[in-house]
Amino acid sequence: MREITRPELYELVWSKPMTRVAEDFGLSDQGLAKICAKHSIPRPPRGYWAKLAAGKAVETIPLPNGSGGNAIRIGTSGKLQRLARAHASQVNDAAQAIVPAKIPATMRNLHSIVATWVEDHRAEQKKYRSVAGAGGYRTWDTPYVPADLTERDKYRFRVTSALLKSFEARNGRILGGAVSGKLELEISGETFEMSVVEKMRQFRGKLSDRPRDWTAFRHQHNAGLAPSGFLRFTITTYFGEGMKKEWIETDEVKADALLSSVLAGLDRVGPALVQRRQEREESQRRYEAEQQAREEAQRLARIEKERWDMLRRRSADWHEAQRLRAFISAVLDKRSELPEEIDCMPTSDWLAWAQRRVSEFDPLA
Numbered sequence: 335m336r337e338i339t340r341p342e343l344y345e346l347v348w349s350k351p352m353t354r355v356a357e358d359f360g361l362s363d364q365g366l367a368k369i370c371a372k373h374s375i376p377r378p379p380r381g382y383w384a385k386l387a388a389g390k391a392v393e394t395i396p397l398p399n400g401s402g403g404n405a406i407r408i409g410t411s412g413k414l415q416r417l418a419r420a421h422a423s424q425v426n427d428a429a430q431a432i433v434p435a436k437i438p439a440t441m442r443n444l445h446s447i448v449a450t451w452v453e454d455h456r457a458e459q460k461k462y463r464s465v466a467g468a469g470g471y472r473t474w475d476t477p478y479v480p481a482d483l484t485e486r487d488k489y490r491f492r493v494t495s496a497l498l499k500s501f502e503a504r505n506g507r508i509l510g511g512a513v514s515g516k517l518e519l520e521i522s523g524e525t526f527e528m529s530v531v532e533k534m535r536q537f538r539g540k541l542s543d544r545p546r547d548w549t550a551f552r553h554q555h556n557a558g559l560a561p562s563g564f565l566r567f568t569i570t571t572y573f574g575e576g577m578k579k580e581w582i583e584t585d586e587v588k589a590d591a592l593l594s595s596v597l598a599g600l601d602r603v604g605p606a607l608v609q610r611r612q613e614r615e616e617s618q619r620r621y622e623a624e625q626q627a628r629e630e631a632q633r634l635a636r637i638e639k640e641r642w643d644m645l646r647r648r649s650a651d652w653h654e655a656q657r658l659r660a661f662i663s664a665v666l667d668k669r670s671e672l673p674e675e676i677d678c679m680p681t682s683d684w685l686a687w688a689q690r691r692v693s694e695f696d697p698l699a
Contacts, residue, residue: 337405337406337407337408338405338406338408339405339406340373340374340375340397340400340406341397341536343369343370343373343375343406344375344376344397344536345534345535345536345559346358347366347370347375347377347378348378348394348534348536348556348558348559349533349534349556349559350568351378351383352366352367352377352378354568354570357572357579358579358580359408360575360576361408369406369408373400373406374398374400375397376395376396376397376398377395378392378395386554386556387514389553389554392556392557394556394557394558394559396558397536422578424602425578425595425598425599425602426595426598428598428601429594429595429597429598430594432500432504432594432597432598433594434496434497434500434590434593434594434597435496435497435499435500435503435593436496436590437492437493437495437496437589437590437593438492438495438496439492440492441488441491441492444491444492444495445494445495445498445499445508447498447508447510447511447517448491448494448495448498448511449495451491451511451513452483452491454513455483455513455550459482481547481550482550483550484547484548484549484550486532486548486549486561486563487549487550487551489565490515490530490531490532490565493530493565493589493593494511494515494517494530496589496593497530497567497593497596497597498511498517500593500597501519501521501597501600504597504600504601505521506519506520506521506600507519507520507521508520509525513551514529514531514551514554515529515530515531516528516529516570517529517530519600521600521601521603521604522604522605522607522608523604523608524603524604524607524608524611526569526571526573526603526607527569527570527571528567528568528569528570528571528600529566529567529568529570530565530566530567531565531566531568532549532555532561532562532564532565532566533561533562533564533565533566533582533583534555534556534559534560534561534562535559535560535561535562536558536559536560537558537559537560544560545560545561548561549561564582564583564584565582565583565589566580566581566582566583567580567581567582567592567596568580568581569599569600569603571603571607573603573606573607573610574606574609574610577602577606578599579599581595581596581599648697651695651696651697652696652697652698654695655692655695655696655697655698655699658688658692658695659692662685662688662689662692665685665688666685669681669685
């Protein structure tokens, strides 16, 4: 059972998709949606996250007045709680033996992925200045122009660089990354995604006082939230229930002390994904075997039906042949009284033709 306030839950559902928030609580997204509805907590509308990822303008629904101080009790299954405690304990134990790369004090010698972000940012600034001039005049078709990197941006970049270098030193591979903080990684032959981003919080106060210049990438963040001053490390790929997948800085535990735990958690993603893949493959094999068995049973059923229908048809044909023979026999008994022709045929020819056709029709002939 976890306790969380209305404002805290509001911040969570507006900081990442409902499915990911629900997963952290061991719930379905529908279950979490019911909790939000019960406590009058608005949720992002359909398409919100796609628009945000595309850099389009989005609208935040403010949290209505309510009993914000009262805790909301969200229950998870006992099995899931035991799994989460066991996994967290394993991660903490493994973290004791990990010495991550030191977080650099400057922006020099950054990991190549992060260094590319810095270079691309500078190139975009240069492109803007060449279009609009040093004065920064904007027109309707002028592209968004980022400001200089802030201290929060630089801190996130330096921490991310240390994390990536440490991950590579532990036989991980960096497949890609976006300046928004999304990273694509590979370990044990399995690909997964994670993010290193600013933890956001609900802003309380005048809109004019809301922090605006804390990052050069304002368009990537919810305008209704404010920075907390802490980083959030999240494994966004699902790799099993009860697995620790998020770490958040606090006043007591900063990123330099948190990285060893994050790396220990990343070490467990690969084996967990391998196990999930093997389970899916085994499930697929069972499904295919069951499907083949169903198809074979259906094929045998079709054959059985065809045989039965054929038996019934032959029985009916046999009875019909017996009836026709009895008729022909009756005709022969009246031969002396028959006309010279039947159905435009000589009577003798017609009788031979009728006997031949009945013989061909009779399944026992």
